[in-house]
Amino acid sequence: MTDARRGRPRSDQADRAILGAAADLLTSVGYERLSVEGIAARAGVAKQTIYRRWPSKAAVVAEAVLAAQSGVAIAPPADTGDLRADLQEWALQYGLWLADPVVSAMIRGLVAAAVDSQTNATRLYDHLADPIRTAILSRLTQEAERGTLRKNADLDALIDAILGTMLYRVLSSLTDAPKPDLGGLMNILVDGVRAQ
Amino acid sequence: MTDARRGRPRSDQADRAILGAAADLLTSVGYERLSVEGIAARAGVAKQTIYRRWPSKAAVVAEAVLAAQSGVAIAPPADTGDLRADLQEWALQYGLWLADPVVSAMIRGLVAAAVDSQTNATRLYDHLADPIRTAILSRLTQEAERGTLRKNADLDALIDAILGTMLYRVLSSLTDAPKPDLGGLMNILVDGVRAQ
Amino acid sequence: MTDARRGRPRSDQADRAILGAAADLLTSVGYERLSVEGIAARAGVAKQTIYRRWPSKAAVVAEAVLAAQSGVAIAPPADTGDLRADLQEWALQYGLWLADPVVSAMIRGLVAAAVDSQTNATRLYDHLADPIRTAILSRLTQEAERGTLRKNADLDALIDAILGTMLYRVLSSLTDAPKPDLGGLMNILVDGVRAQ
Amino acid sequence: MTDARRGRPRSDQADRAILGAAADLLTSVGYERLSVEGIAARAGVAKQTIYRRWPSKAAVVAEAVLAAQSGVAIAPPADTGDLRADLQEWALQYGLWLADPVVSAMIRGLVAAAVDSQTNATRLYDHLADPIRTAILSRLTQEAERGTLRKNADLDALIDAILGTMLYRVLSSLTDAPKPDLGGLMNILVDGVRAQ
DNA sequence: CTCTAAGCGAGACGGTACGTCCGGTCTTCTA
């Protein structure tokens, strides 16, 4: 054991103010027009206080989005015995969540932050995608143990299809394009893996 | 009568130099560190010459990516009569295309350009996603006419699952995360829509 | 003959605005609290426009002071035949000039700019001191030709004493210290070089 | 009774380290690029320890220069009975002192510190100029009492000429300009005040 | 021999300014 913490400790009030300001601005002006200077101003914080913590705008945004989202627990689908209905219900719930402009603005921001950065991309997929993957997998595993799924069903591929479609929906939410339908997708997927 | 274009016509050599430089830089430094000034310098062109053609960096990038990709015709899956095999084959081919670092860098750039911009998002989805949608739909329609698909199968949802998974694969290509498997996905989807 | 000037030429309206703003601020807030940013703001000019022309705050200030002073011709002392009276008159006139708070603020600023910089120091001594040296020397030379000065009189030393005392007076103008008396000095100097 | 200082007393080792670091840095990087943070780092001292003692960089520099110079006693010119020779000798000695790059760097620093500050200007003139003034005046007074000077000679003006010339020499030491000659000056001044 | 009041190195804090980069726009000259 070596040197105790020396000097004034970092203020976690500043942490909160920064992440909050970043999330607010991301929602209101979008990723491109978001600036570290703007975050500092809104948070009532010096720029250096931001740069002491994160190396770039992308990193701040990534953390801000994950922090904002960390309150939302990703619940696994219920288990009523009816896989199709359970997934439909789950899709409905998270489809509404994704449709919230604030949520989709934040996720689009996170994607922008991840597009150029290995580190942020990893954070994104570890912290946002993995909980969803785990949640759905737990429900599918229950089903598999009852023997109601095909033996060789590729559950990872199934989950990726769900995640990919959700991502696609969020990214295309700026366009007039018809939004991918999570309900219809679930129907196909369930039929595709159900034991015959 | 003087309605014909007067003065020096635009140089399409300049066009090509600009789009080529943009594509090169996008691949080599990524979207964030790409600048209009950098494109102009590499293309040996004045900034004004770029701004005469496109309103923003995002628009240049979008056009550059689409131009680079326009050589690649999105062929519909072959029709051997075996839908599963045909989609597997198609997935294999485009899976390899997406795995090319240059292609994925460009698509990630386009996503970055689209994240904040309704216009670029629309361009992206019209020019990249729609041809794929059309290609797959044409094969599925053939199949449907033979009556080998369920009556109520939601073909749009199926295609969105494919597009979403492809997008997810590209965006996660920076991470060490296991890549979504297009082959396994196709299996599930075919089973999910095939008439029983 | 090679390439004519290409591109948009520098705006000499900007030049004037910058130098004017610098002179104003130097007078009103002093050298230490003068900032390039402040000059830019007051001149209605972008910072880059200043940095295109001068490498540092010290260089801008040096140029501004010299420009402001360039209107003031340093006249040689009159030649009435009475060297003592002529130098007294000259000292009175320039003593009043130095006593002007604006003038002394500018000269103090120039000294501050010159203290660390060989380049600015040289500018200062070439453009401010040399004209004074030349002016006085021309009067002394007339006198020497009449044979009214000692043969071996060190006229350079005499002039340096005048310049040094003027400088000392300006730099000590912030203090309550009694101001060096140019009139008394002239008396001594004239007596010190007059043929006996 | 509780008027004695309580708590840990100030460390005069810190004092010495600070003033030494300031003097070193002033010599090596000049006044402009000198920073309190740099002094603290070089002295191995916390910034607060500096600010507890002095209110500003200029004040530290002023004290550092005066401390460094305090070892050098300003001796009055010797009295051999020959005023001219005595002043020449004195000028020679202090001319060499001023020619030392370390000394002139420090004095230039002090001038920079004094340019904007009434307080530091006063310190400068009280602590550097006054001892010189006193030293020379004492010699001149001896001479005056012997009746070898003119009755109405303005001794203050004479001394200001010496101080001004010395200052001018230091400030112009960065340039290639010929240095004012203290020896020649002394000749003129002596001739200018000597009883005829 | 504890209590309390400094002082100390360390380092974070809100700020201001730095010098640079780039975004779009605007001349100027040349083709």
Add this chain to the structure above:
DNA sequence: TAGAAGACCGGACGTACCGTCTCGCTTAGAG
């Protein structure tokens, strides 16, 4: 006209210091 060149205003970048403010830790005199 278009195009290369490059200056213009503006805004943000990431860094350096400013002077202040905790931290935990001495180091003293007072009780």
